[in-house]
Structure formats: C-alpha cells, structure tokens
Amino acid sequence: MKTENRVTEMLGIQYPIVQAAMSWLTDAKLVAAVSNAGGMGVMGPHAGYQTRPSGPDEVGQRIRNEIHKIKSLTEKPFAINLYLPPDGQSDPYSKATFEAAVAEGVRYFVTVGSVNRAMVKEIKDNDSKWIHRELTPSPEAAKMAEQHGADILIATGYDEGGTIPQNKIGTFSIVPTIVDAVSIPVMATGGINDIRGVRAAFALGAEAVYLGTRFIASEECPAAEATKQDIVQSKGSDLIMVSSFSRSTPHKFARELEAMYRNGESTENIEKRISENGGVSKSMLHGKLDEGTITTNTAIDLITEVKSSKEIIHELMADFIKE
Ligand SMILES: Cc1cc2nc3c(=O)[nH]c(=O)nc-3n(C[C@H](O)[C@H](O)[C@H](O)COP(=O)(O)O)c2cc1C
Structure with a gap:
C-alpha cells in the first residue's frame, strides 16, 4: 500500500x-x-x-x-x-x-x-x-x-x-x-x-x-506491569460495564461499580466515584487492579x-x- x-x-x-x-x-x-x-x-x-x-x-x-x-x-x-x-x-x-x-x-x-x-x-x-x-x-x-x-x-x-x-x-x-x-x-x-x-x-x-x-x-x-499483564491475559468476554461510559476488566472496585450500575445508579454518580477515586491512576498506572477500573477496548483477545x-x-x- x-x-x-x-x-x-x-x-x-x-x-x-x-x-x-x-x-x-x-x-x-x-x-x-x-x-x-x-x-x-x-x-x-x-x-x-x-x-x-x-x-x-x-x-x-x-x-x-x-x-x-x-x-x-x-x-x-x-x-x-x-x-x-x-x-x-x-x-x-x-x-x-x-x-x-x-x-x-x-x-x-x-x-x-x-x-x-x-x-x-x-x-x-x-x-x-x-x-x-x-x-x-x-x-x-x-x-x-x-x-x-x-x-x-x-x-x-x-x-x-x-x-x-x-x-x-x-x-x-x-x-x-x-x-x-x-x-x-x-x-x-x-x-x-x-x-x-x-x-x-x-x-x-x-x-x-x-x-x-x-x-x-x-x-x-508507563502503565504498571500488572496492568499490561491484565490486558494480555483478559478476553473481551471478561469485560464488564461499570457505567454507560466505561467498561473494565473484572476486579474488585469495577465489580462494585458494576453492581451500582445494574441497580440503576446514575451514570453521573458512578463517574463521580471513578473520578474521586483518581480515575485510572491507582489501577492502571500503579497496578492496584482491585482499586480502580482497567479500561480497554473490546478486542483485547488480540493482544497476547x-x-x-x-x-x-x-x-x-x-x-x-x-x-
Ligand atoms: C486508559 C485510557 C485513558 C484515556 N484517556 C483519554 C484522555 O485523557 N483523552 C482523550 O482524548 N482520550 C482518552 N482515551 C481514549 C483514547 O484516546 C482513544 O480514543 C481510545 O483508546 C482508542 O480506542 P482503542 O483503545 O480501542 O485503541 C483514553 C483511553 C484509555 C484506554
């Protein structure tokens, strides 16, 4: 080409x-x-x-x-x-x-x-x-x-x-x-x-x-090695919706948000919680996977x-x- x-x-x-x-x-x-x-x-x-x-x-x-x-x-x-x-x-x-x-x-x-x-x-x-x-x-x-x-x-x-x-x-x-x-x-x-x-x-x-x-x-x-390995090991089918704006691999904090989302909590409140929690800094930058969301695209099966x-x-x- x-x-x-x-x-x-x-x-x-x-x-x-x-x-x-x-x-x-x-x-x-x-x-x-x-x-x-x-x-x-x-x-x-x-x-x-x-x-x-x-x-x-x-x-x-x-x-x-x-x-x-x-x-x-x-x-x-x-x-x-x-x-x-x-x-x-x-x-x-x-x-x-x-x-x-x-x-x-x-x-x-x-x-x-x-x-x-x-x-x-x-x-x-x-x-x-x-x-x-x-x-x-x-x-x-x-x-x-x-x-x-x-x-x-x-x-x-x-x-x-x-x-x-x-x-x-x-x-x-x-x-x-x-x-x-x-x-x-x-x-x-x-x-x-x-x-x-x-x-x-x-x-x-x-x-x-x-x-x-x-x-x-x-x-x-600069993402933590744990984040990179999480992406390598996860599949698109593992991803959960934590609000209408975000998906995540399924770790502790993300699961809590998913439950809030399923229970009808407003997107505004969930996104506020994510942002007050430092966005993706704790989870993706520092690798504390359970303490934040790990946001990725849906085609992660292809990243090996x-x-x-x-x-x-x-x-x-x-x-x-x-x-
Ligand atoms: C962890 C993460 C953080 C992002 N932060 C920003 C941002 O600060 N500003 C922005 O314009 N887009 C942001 N995006 C969106 C990306 O710029 C881009 O649109 C998206 O990652 C492309 O899709 P892909 O992940 O399927 O390649 C972010 C995406 C990810 C995965």
Missing part, C-alpha cells in the same frame, strides 16, 4: 498510525518511542506524573517539563491532547495546557469534546494542525468541525477503550459514515489491535489509525504479548513498509 497519504503528509510522519492520548498513561518516553518509530505520539493529561496537579499553573509547568523530555528524546513530530469544553465556555486546565504547548512550539493538537469556536480559532491562528475527536461522533458534528477548520477527524467506535461513545455505534459503522460526511481525512479508532484491524479501517475509507489500548501493552507505556512500540508499529504497518 502507498505509504504517503493526506494524513502522513499533513503530520509529517512516516506511517499512518497515531498513538492515542490516554490520561496518566502517555508520557514522554512512550510519545517519543512512537514518533521515533515513524508514527505520531500524542501526550495526554497527567503525562509523566503520579499525582494530581494543584491547579492550572502547575499543569502548565508540568506540560512544559514533559515537552522538554519529549524533545530530548526525539526530533520527530508529536501532538498534545486538549479537552474542548462546550462552545462559549472555557476550561482553565485546557487553557493552561494550550498556552504551555504553544510556548514550547507545539504545532499539532488532538482535541476531544465538541467544537469550541474560541479555542479552535486559537489553534488555527497558531498555525497548527487540528485533529478533532468527538466523544460521540455523528455526521453533523463532523461537518461542523470541518466547517470550523479541522484538518483531520477521528471517528470513534463503541469498541474503544476509555470513555465510550453514547450512541453505541461500532467502528465498522461509524468510520464509513464519517468518511462519507466530510472531505477531510478521517482516522479510525476503537478496537484496532492488529494488522487486520488496520486493513479493515483502510477498507472503510480511513486514512490512518488511532490506537490506545494496544499501546498500553507496550514496553514504553507486551512488545516495544516499534515492534507494534512495524507489525501493524507491515503493508506500508517499503522493502
């Missing part, structure tokens, strides 16, 4: 594969390893740290420190994840992240949320590439992002790890739907863990793949080994590697 396409050209990368932003689990080492291997690394929230920041000022300082580390490890392009609050609102943490990234010369942003006109104008005014991901994708939202200058869209299927789309539309359905709705390039995400998933994504019209779960089980990911990011990229991108 042709190596160059609109995504690789726009992002200045060798292969059409991007490592997804993941709270706590995407530090400088992982981001740089992916970028050095020819894909693009994306730094998500809490990168490189083990505790929550005291406020936006500390967020800005942390982002700058982690960007310095990335730059010491690679000269290749990388991106920063930005949460977009609803249009008309502002978020001090996002603002601090954006300002720190701009001060460090970052020119690639992967946004999550809905189109916030003030923030996307700032991204575009900064002469940056804007890659946008709606948590729950739709053709209408995709067109809106395109109209406001998005360079690339990420179409997220219900199969994904992390906060799952509320429309329950799988990757096979949402990718071609979004591809047909816009003329800018689309990346596919949700349940892509091996080369068959990559081939399927391209057959559906995607021009790149965006992978989270597969990179958790990489050597460079922890490998280096380079090996993962070479395996998944085999069709694009010129002999």
